[in-house]
Amino acid sequence: xxxxxxxxxKRADKAATNEYNRLHAIWQEDxxxxxxxxxxxxxxxxxxxxxxxxxxxxxGEHTLWSATGIFHEAGRTPSRYTGGSSGVSIPIGGGxxxxxxxxQGQVIPGEELQxxxxxGVVMLTTDRLIFxxxxxxxxxxxxxxxxxxxxxDQSDYFLSVSNRQKTSGVRFDPTTGREFNRFLGSATAVNExxxxxxxxxxxxxxxxxxxxxxxxxxxxxxxxxx
Numbered sequence: 001x002x003x004x005x006x007x008x009x010k011r012a013d014k015a016a017t018n019e020y021n022r023l024h025a026i027w028q029e030d031x032x033x034x035x036x037x038x039x040x041x042x043x044x045x046x047x048x049x050x051x052x053x054x055x056x057x058x059x060g061e062h063t064l065w066s067a068t069g070i071f072h073e074a075g076r077t078p079s080r081y082t083g084g085s086s087g088v089s090i091p092i093g094g095g096x097x098x099x100x101x102x103x104q105g106q107v108i109p110g111e112e113l114q115x116x117x118x119x120g121v122v123m124l125t126t127d128r129l130i131f132x133x134x135x136x137x138x139x140x141x142x143x144x145x146x147x148x149x150x151x152x153d154q155s156d157y158f159l160s161v162s163n164r165q166k167t168s169g170v171r172f173d174p175t176t177g178r179e180f181n182r183f184l185g186s187a188t189a190v191n192e193x194x195x196x197x198x199x200x201x202x203x204x205x206x207x208x209x210x211x212x213x214x215x216x217x218x219x220x221x222x223x224x225x226x
Contacts, residue, residue: 009219013218017218027213027214031209034182034202034209035206036179038203041064041198041199044062044064044126044190045195049062050062051065051123053123055123055130058127061126062126063123064125064126065179068172069122070118070172071136071170072115072169073114073169074168075113075117114167114168117136118134118135120134120136124180124183127141127143127191131170144161145160145161145188147159147160153177154177154178155172155174156170156171157169157170157177157180
């Protein structure tokens, strides 16, 4: 192998190793989260809370997960005025003129977007998602949930419920957000299908997760095997 080919092979191996490390870190994170999910939902199946709390809980409701997050909801930026004035221009000396009369123009409403409102504690239960902060308190009941979406890095969540017109949600750092994603999905599944069905699915995933562990085979090794 010439030095150019050797250089290209080393560069390809390095790129493959970096991608393997990235994928393996995600797999490891998912495996650890899966262990947490099984532990938490096993506790819930026994009637136990996994997060200490002072909630007024419904019968059969159990706490699952908690973290610090940002609450946001739909709002508008301030309106702005564009246009000019009309009327009579009166000279008052020194080349200065004073305009009197009506204003004419247009009020442009502010842009509608999600606006941060508070920072506080986000808690998941088997029945609902709850945000509690010094300014705002909000809850999203799973049986009223119409839509849930997230950003590509899974850090920001947007939730629509049938008993409110405004879309609102919560935001975390990306690592916390990815864990929240798994817990939210499992919690809503529990609300729809029951704890036992979700636990069975989680344990089935646990059985095959090691088969899905990323493997590293550098391109140079693949070439030598061909």
